Amino acid sequence: MPIFNDTKVAFADKTDAQLRKAYWMFKMIEQPALTNLGTSVLNFTVHNNFPFVNTIVKNTLFEQFCGGETREESMKAVKQLFKRGVGSIFDYSIEGKEDEETFDAVCQEIKDIVKFSVGNPAIPFIVFKPTAFGRIDLYEAVGNGSELTSSQKEEWERVVKRFDEVCKLCHEHDKKVMVDAEETWMQDAADQLCEEMMEKYNQENPIVWNTIQMYRTGRLEYMEQNLQRAREKNYFIGYKIVRGAYMEKERARAAEKGYADPIQPTKDASDKNYNSGIDFVMNHLDKVSAFFGTHNEISSELVMDKMKANNLENKHPNIYFGQLYGMSDNITFYLSDKGYNAAKYLPYGPVKDVVPYLTRRARENTSVAGQTGRELGLIKKELDRRKK
């Protein structure tokens, strides 16, 4: 019996008109041809300042998947979520820009989020992407042990400084900070940096949280080794546990460059590995905390079952669940309704800057098997229920 199908709870905040609009939007997203065509047209028109496109996007995709154009504007969504017991995680990223000025500006924005959220339990985590603070090629060079030029060394020092400034500020204000995971070829350097930050700031409790992608091979082994180092150096570990978002890119690069595919061979293998990740967390709760970032109902239910089997209270301080704003409300609100720690990633920013994020959401919703169909089915079920 599926437990996440109470649409009355899932959509309690939505008016009929909002639901009909969301239905229409997911229906559009469901068409791959339209989504593909739409993404190119959107990226072009928004970047070339077609004001009416901006307005259309703002009233459709943006409204569904983003909090607002600014932090202040997003507070409406934050408050609405918190009223239902759901935390918000401000997600600020300007994708695809790789210059020092942008890295500094994003770092400043993240620090401003920390200050903005101090003392506000509605914003339990801060998040950033490693490549928002430095070039991906530099992470790769550091990770594979290449000899750096003196200018690259200085550049890397600036990346470390940005990490450190954010983590230090979070430590000072007792705010948890999650570092997103990205492509495998930059992840070794990011892992290394996260571990350094954990060693520095996680002595009393987990402030810095790294992300583990279970669609990768070798990640359980990494967690075991990280745990051993954490025990030796006496710090706590925080992990966001996800499946992983870059599968096609990873497989294509591995094939092109002729190295072993770093991704699990099948969806089933990724799912099994994710379950092993859940077990790893449950077996080491003395040291490890986890945020399960997933839209998968089976995984979410499995975490709940394991918590119960281990006699853990629903609001256990080591365990969080998270979904993206505008998706899988049936999971999020079920969890918060039952008292679990639940949160949403809440992207925000000027419409033109979040268009890459929005088009990715649209494409992912089409490619992740069943996601759009699931959202549509739930919305339809709720509209039908309200008609009765």
Ligand SMILES: Cc1cc2nc3c(=O)[nH]c(=O)nc-3n(C[C@H](O)[C@H](O)[C@H](O)COP(=O)(O)OP(=O)(O)OC[C@H]3O[C@@H](n4cnc5c(N)ncnc54)[C@H](O)[C@@H]3O)c2cc1C
């Ligand atoms: C709050 C939150 C934070 C996130 N943060 C990150 C992050 O920092 N880094 C990141 O990379 N992703 C992140 N993601 C995205 C996440 O990794 C998944 O891409 C997305 O959530 C879909 O996976 P799922 O567990 O929700 O559900 P499902 O729909 O059950 O799983 C889909 C996923 O399974 C895997 N998969 C699908 N087909 C195959 C196959 N043939 N072989 C092997 N594996 C396969 C892929 O990872 C795919 O994305 C985040 C997601 C959420 C909700």
